[in-house]
């Protein structure tokens with residue numbers, strides 16, 4: 373069973389901007405990339421540094437600790453398969469931004485077994501985002 377938790381108000385995050393929220397013990401960063409909100413776990417999959425202050429260039433987020441880059445839309449590490457961001461499902465429900473939690477409180481974006489989606493952005497996305 374899943375439930376949705378309010379994390380903000382629709383439209384409050386301007387394009388290219390972000391918002392750090394705390395949801396049931398987790399730090400989640402919401403990004404507005406070209407009008408679409410993406411939610412990721414704030415902990416870098418490399419060594420746990422906070423990604424909340426990472427530089428965002430288009431859809432590519434750079435970790436402030438060691439500089440690994442990730443596409444916030446796919447969670448993929450730029451330039452190589454391997455580490456992936458933990459992404460969370462986020463949606464606009466009425467006037468609110470909500471994330472979806474499962475029974476354990478862990479939030480995951482829609483699970484996909486499509487390795488092409490999990491490990492790299494499409495060529496078109498790579499060109500668009502310079503991944």
Ligand code: FES
Nearest residue numbers: 416418419435438
């Ligand atoms: S902790 Fe993020 S790149 Fe090392």
